[in-house]
Amino acid sequence: MSRVLKLALGVGLVAMPLISGISIAAKQCKTIPGYVTTCDGTIVRTNKPESGINECWHTNRWDKKLGDDGCGNPLDKCKDVTCPECHKCANGECIDQCQPGETCINGICTPPPPTDPCEAVTCPECHQCENGDCINQCQPGETCINGICTPTDPCANVTCPPDHTCQNGECIPNLVELPPFKAEALFVTGKDQLSYAGRKRLDDFSRKITEKCSQVDRVDVIGYTDYRGRSSKNLRLSQN
Incomplete structure (x- = not known):
């Protein structure tokens, strides 16, 4: 006491x-x-x-030291404590000021760089990762073949009737191959639309367009398509 x-x-x-x-x-x-x-x-x-x-x-708390820097002032436990960068002294201990995931760089708590959403994504051929999703890089009408976007064959799924061939997705009648020949003349047959006294009718016609001809793949002709004037017409000739 x-x-x-x-x-x-x-x-x-x-x-x-x-x-x-x-x-x-x-x-x-x-x-x-x-x-x-x-x-x-x-x-x-x-x-x-x-x-x-x-x-x-x-005097009534002999177990509590108040410090010797002033009457009743708590003892500064951090007075002689030196903490590393990004740490702060608290009650005599150095406390890390950086949040979880942050790194101390030049005394500044720096957050980690943004995570690449495509870092762990594996995409199939002809696909590319964008923001974590695999996007098909082939354009419409293209098919991925061995990792390369290749134009799709428009006739791949087309079935044509006999004597027809698929061209650009459409069935076209086959032209009959004729053996080479020579002729004295080449005629063009067709129908003319004529008008008599206000009435229209179609008349058959046959015109010689050349003489001493041989078989060719294509013949361009210029002729009358209207009795009132001259115009040109490009005709492809066949056995029909």
Whole structure:
């Protein structure tokens, strides 16, 4: 138990508590370097044997040290602590200030770079990953063959009747191959649309267009297609 002794010290009598046999060196706390300030009755400067230095303590809380930088001010536990970059001292310990996933770069907590959404995506041939999805790179009318977008055969799924051939997806009648021949003349037959007294009718016609001809693949002819004037017509001739 503590006892209070009144000591006659001349000028300025003060009450000096005794703390379980620990002698009290002074009843003052340092607040500003070079100055000494008298504490109130709850804080004293004692000489604790285990520390060997004068420290400020509460008279009713001998287990709580308040620090020697001022009366009643808590001890600054980070005063002599040096922390690495991106760390901050708290209660004498260095606490990492970076959030999970962040990296300290030049003293700055830096978030990780954006994750590539296509990094773990494997796409089939002729496809390319875009934002995590596999997009077909072949255009309409193309088919992926061995990783290459190849134009699709328009006749691949077309079945034509006999004597017809698929061309660009359509069935075209086959032209009958005739043996080479020579003729004295070549005639063109057809029908003319004539008008008599306001009535129209079709008349058959046959015109010689050449003489001394041989078989050719294509013949271009120019002839009358209207009795009122001259115009041209490109005809492809066949055995019909």
